[in-house]
Amino acid sequence: MRRALLIRRAGPGMTVQDRGRPGYLVEGLSRGGAADPLALSEGAALLRQSPDLAAIEMAGAGGDFLAEEDIRIALTGAEMRATLDGATLVWNASHLVAAGSVLSIGAARSGTYGYLHIGGGVATPKRMGSRAAHLSAGLGAPLAAGDRIRAGNDPAAEVGRGLTPLPRFGGGQVRVLPSLQTDLFPQEVLERFQQTDFHRDHRGNRMGMRMNSDGPGFLVEGALSVLSEVIVPGDIQITGDGVPFVLMAECQTTGGYPRIGTVLPCDLPRVAQALPGAVLRFRFITLEEAMRVETRARAEEAALRKQVKPLIRDPRDIPDLLSYQLISGMIAGNEDM
Amino acid sequence: MTLTTATAQGGDWPCIRTVGFDGILISFADRLSEPANRAALAFRAAVERESWSGVAESSTSLVSCFVRFDPLGLPHAEMQSKLATLLSARDWYGADMPEGRRLWRIPTVYGSDLAPQLGEAAQAAGLSEADAVRSLSTTKVRVQTIGFAPGQPYLGELPDCWDIPRQQALTARIPEGALTVAIRQMVLFSVSTPTGWRHVGQTAIRLFRPESDAPFVLRPGDEVLFPVVGRDAYENLAASGPDGGATCEAIR
Numbered sequence: 008m009r010r011a012l013l014i015r016r017a018g019p020g021m022t023v024q025d026r027g028r029p030g031y032l033v034e035g036l037s038r039g040g041a042a043d044p045l046a047l048s049e050g051a052a053l054l055r056q057s058p059d060l061a062a063i064e065m066a067g068a069g070g071d072f073l074a075e076e077d078i079r080i081a082l083t084g085a086e087m088r089a090t091l092d093g094a095t096l097v098w099n100a101s102h103l104v105a106a107g108s109v110l111s112i113g114a115a116r117s118g119t120y121g122y123l124h125i126g127g128g129v130a131t132p133k134r135m136g137s138r139a140a141h142l143s144a145g146l147g148a149p150l151a152a153g154d155r156i157r158a159g160n161d162p163a164a165e166v167g168r169g170l171t172p173l174p175r176f177g178g179g180q181v182r183v184l185p186s187l188q189t190d191l192f193p194q195e196v197l198e199r200f201q202q203t204d205f206h207r208d209h210r211g212n213r214m215g216m217r218m219n220s221d222g223p224g225f226l227v228e229g230a231l232s233v234l235s236e237v238i239v240p241g242d243i244q245i246t247g248d249g250v251p252f253v254l255m256a257e258c259q260t261t262g263g264y265p266r267i268g269t270v271l272p273c274d275l276p277r278v279a280q281a282l283p284g285a286v287l288r289f290r291f292i293t294l295e296e297a298m299r300v301e302t303r304a305r306a307e308e309a310a311l312r313k314q315v316k317p318l319i320r321d322p323r324d325i326p327d328l329l330s331y332q333l334i335s336g337m338i339a340g341n342e343d344m
Numbered sequence: 345m346t347l348t349t350a351t352a353q354g355g356d357w358p359c360i361r362t363v364g365f366d367g368i369l370i371s372f373a374d375r376l377s378e379p380a381n382r383a384a385l386a387f388r389a390a391v392e393r394e395s396w397s398g399v400a401e402s403s404t405s406l407v408s409c410f411v412r413f414d415p416l417g418l419p420h421a422e423m424q425s426k427l428a429t430l431l432s433a434r435d436w437y438g439a440d441m442p443e444g445r446r447l448w449r450i451p452t453v454y455g456s457d458l459a460p461q462l463g464e465a466a467q468a469a470g471l472s473e474a475d476a477v478r479s480l481s482t483t484k485v486r487v488q489t490i491g492f493a494p495g496q497p498y499l500g501e502l503p504d505c506w507d508i509p510r511q512q513a514l515t516a517r518i519p520e521g522a523l524t525v526a527i528r529q530m531v532l533f534s535v536s537t538p539t540g541w542r543h544v545g546q547t548a549i550r551l552f553r554p555e556s557d558a559p560f561v562l563r564p565g566d567e568v569l570f571p572v573v574g575r576d577a578y579e580n581l582a583a584s585g586p587d588g589g590a591t592c593e594a595i596r
Contacts, residue, residue: 032412033388033403034560035534036494036552134554144494145535146554184364234375235491235498237403237410239364247512261405261491263510269364294420297365302416 010076010158012125014150015109020066021150022140023129024122026059031135032260037240039141039257042066042120042213043276045173045308046084050124052311053081053101053170055163060128061138063150065121066212069112070150072123074104078158079126079166085118085176085280100169100318118176118280119211127161143214143257169318173307175277178285182292182300183243183268187236191227191265197291200225200267205251205287207278213257216278217250218287224249225267235263241270243289253278271297273304358383358431360424366400366415368423371408372436376500376529379437380407381488385564386439390430398423404564406489406498442565450532450547450590451573451581452481452523458546458575461515465525465542468508479503480523480544480570485530487566495551495560496534499568504528510540521547521588523570532568545570548581548588567595 014021026047027040041047041064051058069087081101082089089096090111096102098121104110115121131138140147150156189197199222208217226249238244242254244264253270255278268291270278281287292300357380358372370387373380388409391402398418402411413423454477455462466476485499502525510526515538518524522533524541531541534551547570551561562568573581573589581589 029412030401031494032401032410033490034494035490035492035496135559143535143537144552144554184362186363187361187369235406236408237363237367237369237405237491239367239412241364259492260403261489272365294362294365298415298419301365305416 010078010127010161012072012074012078012104012110012156012158014152014154014156015071015073017070017150017152017154018065018068019149020064020068021070022064022142022147023061023131023150023156024064024139025061025137027139027256028135028137028141035260036141036144037256037258037260039144039146039213040137040139041122042256042279043084043122043175045175045276046120046122047124048308048311049083049099049170049172050081050122052315053083053099053168054079054124054126055165055312056126056128056161060124060159061131062125062129063123063156065112065123066119068114069121069123070152072104072110072112072156074106074108074110076106078104079161079163080104080110081124082112082121083124083172084120084122085115087115087121088113097169097318099172101166103166117282119282120279125156125158125161126163127159130157130159141257143259167318168315170311170315173311176280178281178287179277180288180290181274181277182271182297183289184271184294184297185291186242186266186269188233188265189268191233192225192267193227196225196227197267200251201288201290203288205289206285207281207283207287209283213255215244215252215254215258217252218243219250225251227265233263233265235261238262238266239269241272241275242266243268243270255279271300273301358436360427360431362420363410366412368411368413368420368427369408370411370427370431373407376406376488378501382439382441383407383436384409384489385442387431387436389442390433391427394426394430396426403491404489405491442563444563445565445567445595446563446592447484447595448562448566448568448590448592450549450568450570451578451588452545452547452570453573453575453578454480454545456546456575458578459522459543461542462544465508465544468542469505471505476544477572479505480525480530481572482569484567484569487562487564487568488529489564490560490562492531493533493535493537493552495562497532497551497562497566497568499530499532500528502528502530508542511542512540514538514540515543518543519546521549523547530570546578547590548578548584549590550586550588553586
């Protein structure tokens with residue numbers, strides 16, 4: 008018996024993702040992996056399993072999934088409309104999808120990347136040490152209708168748990184460290200960069216996100232003769248027309264455009280999840296401050312498991328409400344009824 | 345706001361700079377040179393041999409070695425001091441080329457519908473198309489680094505006349521196997537991607553083979569020749585398998 012989800016309908020941006028493929032940078036292959044790694048940790052906390060297991064990343068919208076056997080799931084990241092055989096499912100929670108049931112995930116209501124986790128993790132074959140699709144490198148492919156997603160061994164049974172996601176939806180402040188070429192930019196440009204309201208372009212993807220703003224661009228003298236140098240996810244590259252691009256998990260490994268700064272790893276999910284309408288502001292911080300911020304962020308991520316609580320069910324969502332014994336136990340008789 | 349974290353130590357080379365939160369870059373020059381390229385390759389090999397705990401991975405670019413590490417386990421100051429000690433251990437610019445280098449011959453169609461920018465690249469270099477092909481097909485170039493895309497080499501160095509800039513506008517999509525030129529270098533593309541480099545030749549080699557035990561074909565230090573092949577012969581080579589007619593032999 009192999010537990011699996013059969014994909015009946017797939018949105019255009021559905022891929023299997025995990026924490027990516029470290030170790031191939033020297034060969035020109037970026038690590039890739041989930042656009043919002045925090046969502047992987049939240050899904051792992053909800054299902055009480057390893058955060059290294061793979062999940063299904065859904066950019067903008069999900070799809071329809073038929074469970075071939077009973078299967079535990081968790082939904083995290085950008086909140087999407089989700090139903091199980093027509094009944095609404097709570098996001099940021101774990102659920103049981105019984106054999107023969109259809110899980111239907113629609114468009115994102117907040118944020119960009121939603122995640123469908125399954126008990127035991129997505130067990131597609133590993134390629135070069137990871138299950139993550141890396142589309143720009145030609146590794147893997149988007150999921151499509153007809154694909155059968157196998158689940159790994161799932162020793163746990165607990166479902167009906169929820170958590171409050173760490174805040175990262177709806178834009179806001181993004182902390183940035185100076186990088187290799189920050190010194191190429193005059194102080195005035197750096198100040199203006201930090202005072203500008205940016206909106207993510209709607210064409211953003213797993214490689215990078217263009218940051219639109221009103222007013223002049225951020226071009227500097229001599230920027231086009233920079234020697235090609237190492238690129239890391241979070242780098243903010245200023246392209247030939249002066250527009251910043253934040254490079255994401257699946258970025259190239261080297262590049263010749265100057266970088267104005269680098270987004271802190273713990274703030275990159277905030278960029279990934281920003282909708283085009285959300286305002287993003289960049290703020291430079293020092294390495295010392297970054298150490299404090301990252302230390303705190305890692306502690307919060309590690310504490311997610313303790314945060315998981317049983318879902319309080321809305322009585323309207325309980326179809327067989329009348330079969331429950333609603334009045335039980337002692338009453339004192341002085342309740343204000 | 346201070347920018348000191350990314351500033352070169354002293355003003356001399358080599359220099360150590362931070363890259364984002366968890367990266368550090370040891371650069372041996374601010375422009376491409378063979379000694380700086382050799383230094384970067386040899387230094388990276390030495391970093392790998394050290395196997396410091398807290399280091400996640402390392403890589404090289406043209407003249408630098410990059411190290412990704414976990415600053416929460418291995419603080420920046422400690423990482424920098426380890427690297428500075430290793431830097432002072434020897435003259436890295438005098439390092440040998442990597443071991444196990446090979447000479448590759450990769451058949452190439454120059455110009456034609458397959459590589460439409462040969463004419464404009466030759467013009468930018470001040471050469472006739474025939475002289476451009478002669479120059480590009482007989483210059484032995486070396487893999488200086490692998491980067492941008494998986495298994496994709498930066499190759500050099502071409503004669504002076506090829507010091508031509510990248511084009512202003514990007515070519516929307518260049519095919520896998522495309523041979524391109526700019527700034528006295530060649531890039532042989534391992535994926536289909538937009539680029540500002542000019543497309544002068546087309547090869548049938550697949551440089552990234554994720555299904556293989558050896559997914560990456562070229563290594564830094566390898567030398568490459570791009571001999572001329574006709575349009576018809578090319579079609580046969582393209583159908584012959586992932587090597588596309590390329591051959592290799594050990595150097596010395």
